[in-house]
Amino acid sequence: MRLLIVEDDPHIAELLQEGLGEDGYACDVAGSAGQGSSLARLFPYALIILDVMLPEGHDAGYILGRELRAGGAQTPILYLTARSNVEERVTGLDAGGDDYLGKPFALRELRARVRALLRRSSGLARNVLKLPHGWQMDLAGRTVWQTPEAATPGPTAAGAEPVRAPAQAELTRREFALLELLALHPGRAFSRQDIIERLWSGEAGVEPKVIDVYVSTVRRKTAEELIDTVRGLGYRLGKLAHEW
Structure with a gap:
């Protein structure tokens, strides 16, 4: 399965790419909302991992998520950010997100959330x-x-x-x-x-x-x-x- 990672921190992007690669996922990485928007419209990704704070602004991830949903995209979105209080999680879910994970995070949990989102998007309840x-x-x-x-x-x-x-x-x-x-x-x-x-x-x-x-x-x-x-x-x- 091909995933899109929109993350401007190269170390986190590499960690995600390598960790998810161990599960057999092919991952493209975008370092900005603009690049992520272009890739998301170009390829049929199974899931998007989207950082909230990107070079375009503190809420650039939310804006991109809303734009993708407004354009009809049904791809599951997992928001990933250091801003993980209740208000931020609510904002992320209301901005078209399907899940929200705060930084720092355990890679094992993120991989499990990715599996769950992929199952859900296919109408499945079990691994x-x-x-x-x-x-x-x-x-x-x-x-x-x-x-x-x-x-x-x-x-x-x-x-x-x-x-x-x-x-x-x-x-x-x-x-x-x-x-x-x-x-x-x-x-x-x-x-x-x-x-x-x-x-x-x-x-x-x-x-x-x-x-x-x-x-x-x-x-x-x-x-x-x-x-x-x-x-x-x-x-x-x-x-x-x-x-x-």
């Missing part, structure tokens, strides 16, 4: 998502596994007990991010370019065929039916058991 064919993924633990009863028996020698497929899939950060994107939007098909824009942060030279390689690898590590190919468009999450 564990159900996938097709008994597979599940834990957004907090960054793990993907298949329930034992749903595992497909593997090849066996004569007279031997059936060997079940591995219960857990060892996905890389990017592979997990790809599956997470599809799982948070079940039924929605993403083109290869859509996926690139949502998973890569300002990295140039990413070819659409790279997405095919990632999809192939995720299928190999889990199940072929986990990701559907939509002819002429791209990919989407496979159908859940109750949809068959």
Whole structure:
């Protein structure tokens, strides 16, 4: 998932970029409200972390949040600022914010709030998502596994007990991010370019065929039916058991 960090303190911006990167998020950084406004209108971010005090003024973050909402943006906004009294939190929420975290903050808490906002924006209440064919993924633990009863028996020698497929899939950060994107939007098909824009942060030279390689690898590590190919468009999450 691709996030936008609007923060003029380079040390905090780097901390956020590295910390969220450990969770597989691709992060773009803007050092001013103006730059943040341009990026927010240019790319389909899953979430915006927005500092309140920016070079344009003490309330520049609030102003940007209001402008984005007035323009129809539905992207979740997490305000991050040293001004964290009750009045400031109320102002932030009324300025289009979905959450408010004061500085100094614990990175662990911020990461949890990011997960919660992403779940909420997708209409989900839990960190564990159900996938097709008994597979599940834990957004907090960054793990993907298949329930034992749903595992497909593997090849066996004569007279031997059936060997079940591995219960857990060892996905890389990017592979997990790809599956997470599809799982948070079940039924929605993403083109290869859509996926690139949502998973890569300002990295140039990413070819659409790279997405095919990632999809192939995720299928190999889990199940072929986990990701559907939509002819002429791209990919989407496979159908859940109750949809068959």
